Amino acid sequence: MEQISVFDIFKIGVGPSSSHTMGPWRAAQQFMNLYKTHPGIKKIRRIHVDLYGSLAKTGKGHGTDIAVLLGLMGEDPVTIDVNTIHPKFEKIHQTKTLEICGKQVITFNPDTDLVFHFDQSLPGHPNTLVLTVTMMDGFEESHTYYSVGGGFVVEEGAEEKGVSDSVKLPFPIETAADLKKYCEEQKTSISEIVMRNELAWRSQEETIAGCMTIWDVMRECVYRGVNTQGILPGGLHVKRRACEMSQRLLNGIVCKDSKDFIRQIQSTSNIFQNTLNWVSCFALSVNEENAAFGRVVTAPTNGASGVIPAVLMYYVCFAGGAEDKDIVRFMMVAAEIGSIFKKRSTISAAMGGCQAEIGVSSAMAAAALTECLGGNPNQAMMAAEIAMEHHLGLTCDPIGGLVQIPCIERNTMGAIKAITACQLALQGNPDTAKVSLDGVIKTMWETALDMNEKYKETSDGGLATNIPVNISEC
Numbered sequence: 001m002e003q004i005s006v007f008d009i010f011k012i013g014v015g016p017s018s019s020h021t022m023g024p025w026r027a028a029q030q031f032m033n034l035y036k037t038h039p040g041i042k043k044i045r046r047i048h049v050d051l052y053g054s055l056a057k058t059g060k061g062h063g064t065d066i067a068v069l070l071g072l073m074g075e076d077p078v079t080i081d082v083n084t085i086h087p088k089f090e091k092i093h094q095t096k097t098l099e100i101c102g103k104q105v106i107t108f109n110p111d112t113d114l115v116f117h118f119d120q121s122l123p124g125h126p127n128t129l130v131l132t133v134t135m136m137d138g139f140e141e142s143h144t145y146y147s148v149g150g151g152f153v154v155e156e157g158a159e160e161k162g163v164s165d166s167v168k169l170p171f172p173i174e175t176a177a178d179l180k181k182y183c184e185e186q187k188t189s190i191s192e193i194v195m196r197n198e199l200a201w202r203s204q205e206e207t208i209a210g211c212m213t214i215w216d217v218m219r220e221c222v223y224r225g226v227n228t229q230g231i232l233p234g235g236l237h238v239k240r241r242a243c244e245m246s247q248r249l250l251n252g253i254v255c256k257d258s259k260d261f262i263r264q265i266q267s268t269s270n271i272f273q274n275t276l277n278w279v280s281c282f283a284l285s286v287n288e289e290n291a292a293f294g295r296v297v298t299a300p301t302n303g304a305s306g307v308i309p310a311v312l313m314y315y316v317c318f319a320g321g322a323e324d325k326d327i328v329r330f331m332m333v334a335a336e337i338g339s340i341f342k343k344r345s346t347i348s349a350a351m352g353g354c355q356a357e358i359g360v361s362s363a364m365a366a367a368a369l370t371e372c373l374g375g376n377p378n379q380a381m382m383a384a385e386i387a388m389e390h391h392l393g394l395t396c397d398p399i400g401g402l403v404q405i406p407c408i409e410r411n412t413m414g415a416i417k418a419i420t421a422c423q424l425a426l427q428g429n430p431d432t433a434k435v436s437l438d439g440v441i442k443t444m445w446e447t448a449l450d451m452n453e454k455y456k457e458t459s460d461g462g463l464a465t466n467i468p469v470n471i472s473e474c
Helices: 018-033 064-073 082-095 176-186 190-198 204-225 242-249 258-267 272-291 307-318 324-344 358-372 377-389 407-426 437-450
Strands: 011-014 044-053 097-100 104-107 114-117 127-135 140-149 152-155 295-298
Touching: 011 018, 011 204, 018 064, 018 127, 018 140, 018 152, 044 064, 044 097, 044 104, 064 082, 064 097, 064 114, 064 127, 082 097, 176 190, 176 324, 176 377, 176 437, 190 204, 190 324, 190 358, 190 377, 204 258, 204 272, 204 295, 204 307, 204 324, 242 272, 258 307, 272 295, 272 307, 272 407, 307 324, 307 358, 307 407, 324 358, 324 377, 324 437, 358 377, 358 407, 377 407, 377 437
Parallel strands: 044 114
Antiparallel strands: 011 295, 044 127, 097 104, 127 140, 140 152
């Protein structure tokens, strides 16, 4: 059974895509690690990159080429100064050289050494990259990697692994039915079951600290987004909206930092219209940052990274979830729901369309909010089911291959649906529900299999083909 930690689902990284940016970045890092000790980085003469399937078709818009090259350079998405990303990429184009892992400068022409195979797909996965190395002595070998969604990477011939598959979990969970059984047997909440599993990897103090770090990054991302104006990169000329929206809602109040920002929101009127506007603003801010290669948290993907922060900000600002224990509880539940979707269906838009991203993130947020507002485990899972049920069949058709239209606004919809699903579940009776969470996950996977490939992050259908853009500019 695949073992997935909270910190597999929530990962700090860089936008705009977990499968097309984060995954290829991690693959390039894994590739370079193969040569660090033997025969050594300085023995490398040449590297060639081939991108296939969805990585090729929408790779430019998602910054796949940028991510791979940064990974080969030894940069890490968690720690890199995001302001240096584009200058580093431009330097490679200008000098036609690549400094790999800071140790060896090789000749590298991005126009010929990094190839987008727009009309080719490999059978292993829609998101495939092949990295080929040539050593000084002429030896050459290739490694194939699949970016399977959410920043997870699998090398061809290897099994996918989470944080650690060597531990023995006290409550191994594959399905929602497993989770329900443990909650009933232990007479406890979803978050408590998840926390007990996390203790197999690390101490409770470390887990809590990790969750708070994730929250810090989410909160700071929202704050950056509401304080940044301008046009998003990529050629669609999409104007950032969160900043102006936030200024209107705060009546021009200038906040000192992200924590003061939350305090100011809490002091404003929480009438329905105002709250609705803020939730949308939170989601917009994160995904505008994501589209601009900002630092975000994969939750469970980058394209859907605004839903969880928006609903969590709603909980903190308008529903009393201001303490650390509230944040941790929220993340425990959300991560477990995302984990079950990953195991039983997919969180990759290239495999399942946008239902696998926005739909899953909305289900995660709905369940988490439900438990945090007093719902029992069955109500939390009911909320997740309701949220996903109303995302079934959602296609992935980004215009120009960019995570902007309709991706940014879809995060606002996912957040609002999560809150609505929570309210329905809290007022409902799970014992009378006609559809189970496992049932909707199974349906989502079957829908993914039936979905036409042109609606799976290829930009070959839907809005991507009906809205004319100059792809060369994107």
